[in-house]
Amino acid sequence: MHEMALAESILNIVEETARNRGAIRVTGLRLEIGELANVESEALLFCLDVVLRGSLADGAQTEILTLPGQGQCLECGAIVRLSALYDPCPQCDGYPVRPTGGQEMRVKDIQVE
Template sequence: MHEMSLAVGVLQIVEDVAQRDGFSRVTAVRLEIGRLSSIEPEALRFCFEEVVRGSVADGARLEIVDTPGAGWCLHCSETVAIGALYDPCPQCGGYQVQPTGGTEMRVMDLEVA
């Protein structure tokens, strides 16, 4: 389950920012997770709750912002919405679609006390 290592990475970011900016409590973490990222949000939520115990983010609310998938079709030269990697272009039906959005995961912001 790669969500556990991702949760550990998010906690590391939170702790680094807390140390740099001098706060001792995080009440919420907002993550952007793309639909094409191969990350299971509920598994990440479970892992996050486990790894933050005893840290500055203990008890913090995890907010997940879902980002839709997008791609550039090489055949029809259009930016199109895609629901999964390797989906065909909804415009022309071709399979030469390069993902351009929805593959990311990033910490958007923190709520601190």
């Protein structure tokens, strides 16, 4: 359940930014989560729902944008789409494919009033 800790970190970043920019309310929140990141989007949304309650971002529309996984096959050198960390290379069926993208966990932006 480290999604709860992630949700608390997100609230922290959102409230800090909103206060610094003189906002009184956060109405929208967009996150970028990589496909290979160690986080379950459904669980994160559930935790955010709980954590945002009573905060500046209470009731904010929360959206998770999934960033695609990408990797480079160390066997054939191809840059390939990767949907799980241990999947074989879709081109040569070789191992290992080193992830080069899709492990991000970012707060992208917020909509404020």
